Amino acid sequence: MSDFDAIDSLLAAVGPEAGLPTMERRQELRERARLSKAQVARALGVSPSTVAGWESGRDPSGDIRTKYAYLLDGLAAKFTDETQPEAVPVAPSAGDPGEPAPEPAEQAGPAEDGDGDEVETLTVPEPCVLCGSPARQRVEGFAQHLDPADCRTTAPPVTAAAPPAKAPVPPEAVGAGRPPARTVRPSERSRGPARRAFQEPSGPVDLIGQAVRGALAEHDGDVEAATAALLKRAIPDAMRLLDETRKGARYDIVAHPWIPEVLRKQTSRGADQVWEARPKWTRHELPPGRHEVTALDVNGAYLSALKTHLPLGQLEHSTGFAHDRRRAGVHLITPPAWEHEAVLPNPIGNRDEPGPLWVTEPTLRLLLRLSGPKYGWCEPPEIHESYTSGATENLLEKFRVALKDARDTAIEQDDEVTLEYVKAMYSKFVSTMGESNYNRELYRPDWMHIIRSQAFSNLWLKALKAHEEGLPVVRAMGTDELHVIGDWRSVFPEGRGVTEVKVKDTYTAGTDAGTDAGSDDSSGEEGD
Known part of the structure; x- marks a missing residue:
């Protein structure tokens, strides 16, 4: 890069930053478009936890800020002619006629269910992907009920007149003589397609394999060119791997705390x-x-x-x-x-x-x-x-194990491309988590x-x-x-x-x- 190119880059960086809507508005626009944080993250080349941070207290900067503002402006333009949807209360389930609808969530934000999938609490209910009724949670990008009792897909069709309503049963009499019913989480089958046999491996280690295969295909099998391309993307790829291995974790990471x-x-x-x-x-x-x-x-x-x-x-x-x-x-x-x-x-x-x-x-x-x-x-x-x-x-144990397993496999298969890529991922991950623009x-x-x-x-x-x-x-x-x-x-x-x-x-x-x-x-x- 010439001296004038460097000066042009400096001048371009001095301009005013792109304006961003409020944090609440950012989340609202994404949810109205039915986009998950993972989808937005992939489009902008960041991790889902970064998108969550932008919706809860942090602002991006530089080129990422410009791209994020462009996305939000585009979403806002799509919804200009639409009226703001009103919150639809979730109707009580058929099995609990006396139970009031749950209160709206005070603040939307990510959570995690017992199986490690990211769960988002929606400010505005969306139709459940399984039954079509309003749901207040989104799992893996799809709105759905977490409790099968709230999902109407299993309710039998009504073929006869409903019997007369019975007198309400006192709460203390419900379940008398038997243990209280426990909450059952939806099975994997209720969440999406069944797992198939003899499929390609998936998970954190396969993220590394997919990246290597893609780089080799993009460069027509040129090992040196593919390796160079992988080394350049080692940092964002390491962050995506970290997010993948953090699913279901017991602890949240504070990514940008106050520093003494x-x-x-x-x-x-x-x-x-x-x-x-x-x-x-x-x-x-x-x-x-x-x-x-x-x-x-x-x-x-x-x-x-x-x-x-x-x-x-x-x-x-x-x-x-x-x-x-x-x-x-x-x-x-x-x-x-x-x-x-x-x-x-x-x-x-x-x-x-x-x-x-x-x-x-x-x-x-x-x-x-x-x-x-x-x-x-x-x-x-x-x-x-x-x-x-x-x-x-x-x-960082799951992150470490994923990298170690990929490294061990690369050594066993004499795969120098993957070995150099993995080494760059963990070494650059360590060296750039301080005050680094990378x-x-x-x-x-x-x-x-x-x-x-x-x-x-x-x-x-x-x-x-x-x-x-x-x-x-x-x-x-x-x-x-x-x-x-x-x-x-x-x-x-x-x-x-x-x-x-x-x-x-x-x-x-x-x-x-x-x-x-x-x-x-x-x-x-x-x-x-």
Whole structure:
């Protein structure tokens, strides 16, 4: 791109932003058009959770805002000549003649039923796709009754005059002598077509397969061109995969919470105040003698690090020395002295400045573990203040497993296109969830730091395992590089799986009198 093209892009971005209707109006227009959030998301190239955010408190920006405004203006134009439909009360079911119609929902919004399908509560009832009567819920884009008792498809036709009405039965007499009736959810058959045998696989992993097959078909089987196209779309595809794997989840993700100053960049090109404890350590002196050193490569380091304690909601400030293991976030600590530099790296990495520093949850938990009664390798860190939220270790677990399964299959089938695509999905997912223009659907710099720190902590724990098994550790770098002396195959399984390691290099070092282990540097970039 030439200098003038860059200037034109800047000038184009300075113009006034497209106007948007109110949040309530946005949802109303979508529902009147009988469009699901998933349909709108696909048309705009975002995730359904992003569309939900636009209808509940956030505004898009840039080109996406322009496209969204264009869609809403088009929907509004279609409904200009129509009168606003009035809310139709849901009639009581035939089996409960005395029950009043349910009150209209105070606020429309997504929910989830017990089977994990997204359920939307409608502000204006729509005809049920099964029986045609007014329904207040939409499942997978179709309006329908959640309770079969409300759905009139099974009601027998009336062929004779109705019998005289009986006197109303007192509520306490209903069901006397038998257990109360339980609410039955609609079966899969009542929701749509039956599941068929011998069909193509579906679900999160198949989203990856569909993308790869589509890219190869679009580029006439050109592997390099298809791979390049997939890498460019890795971020939005990762967000769609995340949404797919979040269906039926117990926890909601707060995608754009308030962020404390310690997590904000100090300058436009600078860093925030959080220290990730990246290992960059080489042993100062080897044991006497000549040794064969094996440089091991840890597979899928960031993929494994997705299993970590992540804060669910907005971070809240607290002070004091106590650590609540049910919460996670960032902490201002004074780290303990580390007196084992000769055999293992400092758990907080290479840091020259003394005094307090902000660390993430994995770093703090590692220090607390090493200061506990099992190891007693250092004093407990001194915690001054924290920004934390309620947390879970399984927030991204289904997302991680879907990526891992696709990666394992790609390795088994020698499918380098899928392997590179999957690697780009999880690595870019981690690197762009902070202050990045490439991912506006998720703004969680706290997650980014925590996942990275978990990868560094995982490597440190592998070094500890090698040390405990009698393997002298020579070097630990970044997320994936560990150099050891001895029979490492008795400690670590070899292979390309995420729980395995592979040989990156072997070399000889040391003298009879003992020697410096070397000071050459390596990038520490993650490999597969």
